[in-house]
């Protein structure tokens with residue numbers, strides 16, 4: 001089976017990202033489809049060296065809020081971890097603990 005273009009679903013795929021020639025070179029189309037190459041840059045990038053410390057967060061490790069904080073820190077090229085970040089239930093501020101208790 002010959003794969004068809006992800007965008008127009010008519011032409012044969014002959015460009016990267018599963019697109020046909022026409023769609024790939026049409027302004028704005030290829031940006032709609034992520035690269036399928038294993039060598040492509042993904043996420044917000046990586047860097048080495050010392051990075052400035054971010055503001056500490058009280059969000060718990062593994063929570064969606066903490067993941068968002070980590071993403072933001074990476075975008076801002078800050079250190080991902082702060083020594084005063086919350087590490088477990090004991091570090092949750094009283095208000096957050098009350099809210100968590102009510103939810104569970």
Ligand SMILES: [Zn+2]
Pocket residue numbers: 005006007008009010011019020021022023024
């Ligand atoms: Zn197409």
